[in-house]
Amino acid sequence: MHKWYGDFHVLRDLNLNVKQGERIVICGPSGSGKSTFIRCINRLEEHQQGKIIVDNVELTDDVRHIDTVRREVGMVFQHFNLFPHLTVLENCCLSPIWVRKVPRKEAEATAMEYLERVKIPDQAHKFPGQLSGGQQQRVAIARALCMKPKIMLFDEPTSALDPEMIKEVLDVMVELAGSGMTMLCVTHEMGFAKTVADRVIFMDAGEIVEEAPPQEFFNNPQEPRTQKFLQQILQH
Amino acid sequence: MHKWYGDFHVLRDLNLNVKQGERIVICGPSGSGKSTFIRCINRLEEHQQGKIIVDNVELTDDVRHIDTVRREVGMVFQHFNLFPHLTVLENCCLSPIWVRKVPRKEAEATAMEYLERVKIPDQAHKFPGQLSGGQQQRVAIARALCMKPKIMLFDEPTSALDPEMIKEVLDVMVELAGSGMTMLCVTHEMGFAKTVADRVIFMDAGEIVEEAPPQEFFNNPQEPRTQKFLQQILQH
Amino acid sequence: MAEAMMKPPKKTLGPIAWMREHLFSSWYNTLLTAVIGYVLLTSMGPLLNWLFFEANFTGSGPDDCTGAGACWLFVSQRLNFFIYGFYPDELQWRVDVMFALLAIAFVPQFIEGFPGRKWLGIFGMTGLPLIGYFLIPGGSFGLEEVPSTKWGGLMLTLILAYIGILASLPIGTLLALGRRSEMPIIRGLCVVFIEVWRAVPLITVLFMASVMLPLFLPEGVNFEKLSRALIGITLWQSAYMAEVIRGGLQAIPRGQYEAADALGLGYWKKMGLVILPQALKLVIPGIVNTFISLFKDTTLVLIIGLFDVLGTVQSTVTDPAWQNVASEGYVFVAFCFWVFCFGMSRYSQNLERKLDTGHKT
C-alpha cells in the first residue's frame, strides 16, 4: 500500500498480513508513518494505491465498505478523544445505539460489562472531564470494545499520560491481549511489547524495516536502523 | 522563607544555601511547592516572610533590587514561553538590547554563540512556532543564557517534551552544568540528577524533606517519604 | 517542625492604605483621580436632581408636571401604549400571559442551580413560541383575532427579537455547516450568502422586506408587513449566527471528528450527536451576544413604520399636550433596553467565565 500527502510519500510499499487473534506492536521514530498507517486501516486517511482488506472487505471509496470496516475495527487514540458532553456510559453506548441499533437497555448493560473489565464501573455516570487521564483512556478502550470489534487499533495510547497512570492502562491492554483479540498497537512501551506482542514491526520513513517476534526483535535486531533506535529508546 | 497563597501555606520554613557554581536538583511530588519555590527566587512570586538573598542583593519590594536580581538570574520554563511574534534570534536579543543596552550587532553575535552552544544556529531566523518542542526549549535556554546570568533556574524543562526530545535538551543542560554555572533545576529526570547534581533536594508539602548528594540520595534515602517517592519514580 | 497552624502575616488595608494603593499610587493616578472626581461631583448632582429629587411621579395630567425635574408622569400615563401598542385593552391579558411565561422560562437561567432550569429553557425555545403563535394573534380556539397592525411597543420589540433569534438558529447552523463543508460549491454558496447579508445595513434589508418584497414574488403571493420584516431580520441575523456557530465548530478538536468517524457514525449523526452539542454549548455566550445586538437593532423597524417601543415613544413625545417630554421618553426607552441587554450580557459573561474554567479541567 502506498500513501502520499501531496508529493510526500508517507507510506511506501507496506505489506502486512495479520491473522486473527494476532497481537502486533508497531514502533519506530517519530514521523515514520506509524499513525498514518494505522489510521488508514480505519479509513480515517485515504490510501492512494494498493489494497486494504479488513475481514474480507476491501476498503474502497464505497461508503458501505467503509461503514462495514469501521464497525469491525475499534480505535483508541493517543488523546482519548472522549466526548466531553456525554457521560462515560453515554460515550460507550453512542455507537451501539446509533450505528448497531441495539436497544438502549441492552447497550447499557454491555457497556457496564466492559467498564467493569477496564475496572471503572463506578465512574459510569461521571463526565470525562472529571476523570484522570488513565481513567479516560480506559473509558476510551471500553468505548471501542462496546462496538464488539474484531480488531482493535491503538495509537500510542499511553504517551499522553503521566508515568503513574501508564501502568493502569497497560494492565488493561495486557488483559485484553490475553483474551485473544486481534490488536495492532503503536507504542514505545517496550515492556508491553515484550510481554504481549506476537510480532513487533519497526517502521522508518514509511517503510517496514524489520518485522520479528519480540524476543528476536529486542535481543537480536537485524537492521542497523533498528539497532540504533533500540539503543536510543532503552538508554534512559 | 515562608509563602502563602491566601490561607494556604505553600512554602514552610525553607532554608537553602547555594554556593556559586553549585548544581542543585529539586524533586518531589506534584504540588509540593517546587515551582513556587523556584519562582520566588526570581520574584515572579512574592514571599511573605523570610529573606531571599541573591548575589548579595536581598529581594524586597524595591523595584531596583528586583531588577538587579532578575538580570543575574536566568529562568527556563516548563512551557518554554518563547515570544511567538519574534524570531529565535530576536527572542534571544530582546533582553540584552533593551535591558542591558548592548548594541544589536553585539547582542546578535552573542546570541548566535549561545545558539551554537545549544546546537541550533541554523534555526536563528525561524519563528518559535516553526520549531519542535526540543528545539524550542533549547532556544529558551539560549535566551536565558544571553543575559549572561550568574544563576540559571530550570522548572521542569523537559516535562512537556516527547521522549526523544528530552535527550536533546538534557544533553545541553549537562554540557552547561559542566561549564560551571550555578544551576537550580526542578526535574524528574533522575538520570540527569545522578550525572550532574551536587546536591539533590526532595520537597514535600512545602518543606524540604531531604537534602543530600545524589549517590546518597538515590542509594540510601533517609526519610520514608523519599523512599516511597523514589520507588514510584523508578518503577518503570 | 511542621507549623501547619501558622497563619499568614495579614496585610491589613485600612481605608487610607486602600486609597493610597488604588487611587493615589503615583502622581498621574492622583491627577486622574482628582479630575474624574471633580467631574463626577459636579455632574452627578444635577443629573440626580433631574432624575429623582425634582422629578414628578404622581398626578393625572400634563399640568401636574410642575417641578424642574423630569416628568415621569408622562411615561406612567402612556405606559400602556409603550408596552402593548394598539393591542386592545381587554385582550392584553394574553400578552401578560406571554410575559409571565417568558419570565418563568428564562429568569431561572440566571439562578445557579435552579431545579429543572434546563427544561424551562427548552420550554422557552419550543413550547413558548408555540403558545405565543396561537395566543398573541388569536383567531383560533375561540380567541378574538388581533391583527398584527395592532401590535406595538415593548411587546412588538420582544416578538421581533425572539422570533428572529429562534428562527435564525437553525438556519445559521445549516449555513455554518455548509461553510465548513468539503463540497466547494456548497461552501461557496454559503460563503456568498453569509458575506452578502453581513455586508448590507439592516435598514436596507428592512426597506426591501417592507416595500419591495412583493415585487419579487409571483403576483398574489403576499405576507403582512410584520412577517416580511421578520423574514428580513431572520435572514440577516442567520448570517451572523452562522459565523458565531462556525467559531464553535472550529473550536472542536479534530480528534472529536475522528473519534466519531472511528465509531462509524455517519455525517448527520456525527454532527448531531457529537459535534453540534459541544459546539453550540461553547458558543452560547456568542449567541446571547448576537441576541443582544438583534434586540437593539429591532429599533430600526421604526424606520419602516412599525411601532416598536422606540416608535411608540417617538410618536407620543410630539404630543402637543405634553411639553418637552422627549428626554423623559428617550430615557425610559434607554432604560428598558438597558435592563434587558445588561442582564443578558451579564448572563453571557458568567457563562463565558464558567466555560473558560471548564475547559481547563
Next chain:
Amino acid sequence: ATTLENVKEKGHLQCGVTNGLPGFSQPDEDGNWTGIDVDTCRAISAAIFGDAKSVEFTPLTAKERFTALQSGEIDVLSRNTTWTLTRDASLGLNFAGVNYYDGQGFMVNKDIGVSDATELDGATVCIQSGTTTELNLSDYFRAKGMEFKPIVFDTSEQTVQGFSAGRCDVLTSDRSQLAALRSKLADPASAVILPNTISKEPLGPVVRQGDDQWFNVVKWVLNVQINAEELGVTSENVDDMLKSDNPNIQRLLGSDGNLGEMLGLAHDFGYEVIKHVGNYGEMYDRNVGPDTPLGLERGVNNLWNNGGVLYAPPVR
C-alpha cells in the same frame, strides 16, 4: 387578477397613508385612524364592501410610498401625494383625482422677524424627504437667486422636532400640513405661516398603472362624494334622498339604473359611500375644516359653484 378582484378576495382594502399627519391621516392611541386621506380609503371600502371598516392602513414615509404601491404592498395610496407629470408617467402610477388642492408654503419662527418668503436668503430649511416640496423649494430659491440649506428628515414628526429644536429657520411643506404641523408645536403661537404660496399641490389618491377598472373605481368614488355635496346629499339625509325624484340623485345613489355595476361594484355603491363616509364637504369639515384644530377654510377646495375648483364629472 385585477386589483378589484384581489381586494374582494382578501376581504379588505390595503391603503397606504402617512405615519402621522393630523387632519390627513393620524392614528389615535387605540390605533384608529382618522383624516381626510383615511376617509377617502374608507369611502372606497364602503363602495366595494358596503362597509367603511374593511380597510387596513399601512403607514408609510414619503420615500417609501411609491415603492410600496409599485410592489403591490398596498392597493391604493392615499397619502397627501402631489400629482405631477413625472409621477404619472414614469413611476407606473395613475392619479385618480384630487381630494385636496394645496400649495407649498413656509412656516418660520416669529423671532427671526421674516414676513415674506423673499426675505429668506441664506435660510436653513427643514423639509420632509421624498416630496415635491423638496424640488419646488430648490426651484423657488434658484429662481429668486437666493441660497438655502435643506435639512431633510424622514418623517413629518422629525421635521417638526427639528424645527422646534431650532435646527432650521424655516419649515416648508404644503400649507395644509403647515397648519397641522404648527398645531404640534409646543407653543404654536411662536411660529407664523408666511403668506406666500410657491407651488400648486393637487393631492389625491394614487393607484397602479395598467388596471383601468381599479383606476375608475377610485376615481368615481371621489367624484361621487363631490357630486353628492353639489346635490346636497349628506350622510344624514341619504336615506330620505333614496326616495328623491331628482334623476341625478337617483343615479348617484343607485336607486335608478346600475351604473355601479359598470365599474364592477354594487349598483348602490354611491349610497354606501355617502351613508358611511359622507359627501366631500362632510369629509372636509370633519377632518380639516374650520371647526377642527387645523381650522382650514374651504378656499379653493370649495365647489365650482361656490368659488372653488371642485368640479366633478357627472354621474350618468
Next chain:
Amino acid sequence: MKTETITQSNDSRPAGPKPWYDPRVRSIFFQIVAIALVFWGGYTLVDNTLSNMESRGISTGFGFLEESAGFGIIMSLVPYDATMSYGRTFWVGLTNTLLVSAMGVVAATILGFIIGVARLSSNWLVAKIALVYVEVIRNIPLLLQIFFWYFAVLAALPTPRQSIEVGGSAFLNNRGLYVPDPVTQDGFGLVWGAIAIAIASVIGLRLWAKKRQLATGKIFPTFKVGVSILVLLPVLAYFVAGSPLEWDVPALKGFNFRGGITIIPELAALWLALSLYTASFIAEIVRSGILSVSKGQTEASHALGLPNGLTLRLVVIPQAMRVIIPPLTSQYLNLVKNSSLATAIGYPDLVAVFMGTTLNQTGQAVEVVAITMAVYLTISLLISLFMNIYNRAVAIKER
C-alpha cells in the same frame, strides 16, 4: 478465515464502487442539485420582478442616473447643486457616508483603546468609570443614542444670533460649528514644500534614531526633535513666503452665518454617537486582547528583566494585536453599516440621499437598492481585504 490483509499491488486504484455509494459522486450530485436550486430560485426571482415591473409600467434601466436631480443637499464633499444629475447625488451620498465612517473609525479606535486600557488601570476610579461607560453605552440601541445626541446637542446650543464665539473667527450654534476656511494665495506652494520636507525629515530621523539605538544602544529624543521640525519648518516657510494665506472668516449675514467651513450638527451627532457606541465595543476587544496574552509570556519577559512598560510594549501589545484585529475589523464594518442610520436625523449619507430622495423621485427602487447594496458590499469587502492583509502580516508563523 478472517484476515486483515494489506497487500502491495501494482495495479492502481481498486475497482470503483457503484456510483451512488461513492461519496465523491454523491457530493458532486448534491452540489449540482444545490446549484440548480439556486439558479432556479434566482431565475424565478428575476423573472417575477421583471414581469411585475412590466405589468405595472415601472420604468427600468439606469438612464435615470443622467437626469437632473432638482433637489438640494445640505452638505457635499464633491461640488453639487440642484441642477446636477441623480448620478451625482450618488457620489454626494457616498462621499458623505465615507466621511462619517472614516471619522468614526478613527475616533472610535482611539477612544476604544484608551477606554480598554483604562479598564485595566490600577486606578480604581478610572477602571470603574471605564466599566460603567462600557456597560451603559453598549447596552442602549444606537438609534436611540443618535436621537439623543442630535436633539440634546441641538437643544444645548444657542441660536445663530447668540453664537458662542471662539477667538472671534469660529462660531458655535445650533446650525453647526463655523470655522474659518483657509484660502491659499500665490506663494503658498513654499509652505506645502516645507511641510513635505519636514515630514520626510522626521521619518528619516526616526529611521536613523532607531538604527542608531540598535547599533549603539543610545536613545535619541526623536519625539521632541521631530515635533519641533514639524512645527518650525512650515512656520518659517510661511513667513518667508510673506504669509500667503487668507482666511474666509464666517460672518453673520441675515439670520445665518455665511462663509467658512461648517460642521453641521447632523454630522457631529452621528459622528459622536457612532464613535462613542463603537468605542465601547472596541474597548472590550482591546481589554480581552490584552488579557489573552498568556501569563507565561509576561512572566518570561519579567524573568528576562524587562520592566512593566517594556513588557507591555514589546511582548504583550504585539501579541494582543493578533487577537484584536479580527473583531476590530467587524466593528469597523458595523460602524460603516450603522452610519446608514444617518437617515433618521437627516444627515445626507448614501441611504438618505440616494436610497431616499433619489429613489423616491425616480421610483426606480430595484436599481437604486441594488446599487446601494453593491456599494456596501464593496466597502465591506475592501475593509476585510485590507484587514486580512494586515492580519497575515502580523500572524504568528507556525509549523
